[in-house]
Amino acid sequence: MEPAALLQFGSHISPWLGWMLAAVGVLVVGIAKSGFGGGLGIVGVVMFALAFGAQHGNAILLPILVASDIFSVYYHWGTWDGGVLRRLAPGTLLGILIGSMILLSAVRPATHAHSTADPVGTSATVAGGSAGQASVGKPVAITRVPNRRSGSIHVLDLITGIMSVLYVLLDQVRARWAPHWHLKADYKNGLLAGVAVGIASTLANAAGPISAIYLLGQGLPRAAFIGTTVLYFLATNTVKLIPYALIPGLIDWHSLLIGLYFLPLVPVGTGVGKWMSHRMDDRRFRTIMLSIVLVTGIQLCLEAITGISLLQLLRS
Numbered sequence: 645m646e647p648a649a650l651l652q653f654g655s656h657i658s659p660w661l662g663w664m665l666a667a668v669g670v671l672v673v674g675i676a677k678s679g680f681g682g683g684l685g686i687v688g689v690v691m692f693a694l695a696f697g698a699q700h701g702n703a704i705l706l707p708i709l710v711a712s713d714i715f716s717v718y719y720h721w722g723t724w725d726g727g728v729l730r731r732l733a734p735g736t737l738l739g740i741l742i743g744s745m746i747l748l749s750a751v752r753p754a755t756h757a758h759s760t761a762d763p764v765g766t767s768a769t770v771a772g773g774s775a776g777q778a779s780v781g782k783p784v785a786i787t788r789v790p791n792r793r794s795g796s797i798h799v800l801d802l803i804t805g806i807m808s809v810l811y812v813l814l815d816q817v818r819a820r821w822a823p824h825w826h827l828k829a830d831y832k833n834g835l836l837a838g839v840a841v842g843i844a845s846t847l848a849n850a851a852g853p854i855s856a857i858y859l860l861g862q863g864l865p866r867a868a869f870i871g872t873t874v875l876y877f878l879a880t881n882t883v884k885l886i887p888y889a890l891i892p893g894l895i896d897w898h899s900l901l902i903g904l905y906f907l908p909l910v911p912v913g914t915g916v917g918k919w920m921s922h923r924m925d926d927r928r929f930r931t932i933m934l935s936i937v938l939v940t941g942i943q944l945c946l947e948a949i950t951g952i953s954l955l956q957l958l959r960s
Contacts, residue, residue, distance in 0.1 A: 662695040669695075669705070670906045672933065673712055674913015675920065687933050689849045690808050690940040698800035698944070699751055702849065703899040704906075706881060706888055709849065712910050713878035723871025728862055729879075731834030732841070736880055739842015744887035746847060750799045751893040802948035807848035808941025812934050814853035818860070829862055845880055846887070 657665070669691030676687070688708075692701030837858035845851035855876065859869055888894040920929070 657695060665691045665695040666701075666704075666906060667909060670708060670909040671913040671916065673705075673708065674910045674915075675917035686808060686811050686848075686850050686852060686937050689804065690937055690944065693801065693804045693944055694940055698804040698848075699893060700899065702800075702804075703888060703894040703896075704903050705849065706884060706895065707900060707903050708906060708910060710878065710881045710885065711907060712914075713874060713881055715910070715914065716874035717878050720867075720871040720874050723867045724875045725862070725864055725868050725872045727829070728834075728859065728864070728872055729876060731829070731831050732838040732858070732876060733879075734831070735835035735838020735840075736842040736876075737838075737883065738835075739839040739844075740846050740880070740883055740887065741842075742839070743843040743846025744891065746843075747887065747894070748891050750803070751891055799948075801944050804848045804850075805941045805944030805946075805948060807844060807850040808937050808944065811850045811853060812938045812941070814857070815930075815934060818853045818856050833858070833861075841880065845877075846884055849881075851880075 669688035672691075673688040688705055689702065692705045695701060696704060837854065840854045841851040841858075844854055855873065859872060864872060885895070
């Protein structure tokens with residue numbers, strides 16, 4: 645089956661633009677995981693949300709993030725701080741549970757289509773006959789097409805947009821004040837930070853600034869900070885696979901197959917990140933990436949609330 649037949653692209657997104665947005669998103673994830681612009685995997689989240697909608701986009705991206713985390717842990721093996729991870733673990737599990745309950749109430753079962761032309765949301769194709777009419781002895785194949793403006797997709801797009809905007813704001817807090825904060829290394833702070841990370845990560849894969857604020861407050865050396873971060877997110881994203889697989893409408897074989905088409909771009913992005921790290925200032929790179937996150941986050945919020953697309957306005 646052709647990959648383009650597996651999922652419906654977001655409203656106002658042509659197939660070529662949808663695949664381009666997703667491909668660039670995966671490349672940026674690889675760049676972020678290579679150590680350049682770390683924590684900017686959120687760019688992949690918003691690009692996948694624009695391309696496929698937040699529900700399908702997050703489902704496709706999560707296994708790709710896990711694969712990227714595996715590469716990162718390999719490169720930073722043994723540099724993490726086990727005490728910090730133990731303090732974060734209980735709260736993170738609780739946060740993932742809370743986030744999963746929110747997703748369960750917001751997600752609708754996914755249905756996949758070979759065509760996205762049916763505006764009603766369902767289409768019927770009959771082997772050897774016209775739509776809706778079955779010849780005797782010939783099977784009727786009914787395919788449901790997801791309508792991106794349905795309530796659940798609407799809510800998830802809005803959540804992803806809000807989390808993206810908050811991500812940019814929290815990143816500014818992290819950059820300006822977090823390096824000077826010193827958080828007590830106890831289970832209370834670890835619990836609070838873990839819950840926040842678990843919720844934000846489960847809903848929109850947008851927990852980078854929260855974890856960075858906590859880990860910077862622990863005064864970890866650079867190597868330990870990076871090693872702890874990559875192992876923490878490998879564990880967090882791996883646990884998230886459980887609710888994403890159990891909640892109808894998220895990860896299924898369709899989303900996994902789509903993810904496989906993009907997976908080879910992860911090591912490519914890693915190589916590009918290493919190349920760019922010697923040629924582009926980290927501050928400039930983060931400014932560009934966070935600007936993309938802010939604009940696309942606003943776009944997701946605007947379209948979820950009003951139905952107006954910035955792409956439509958630019959074309960008009």
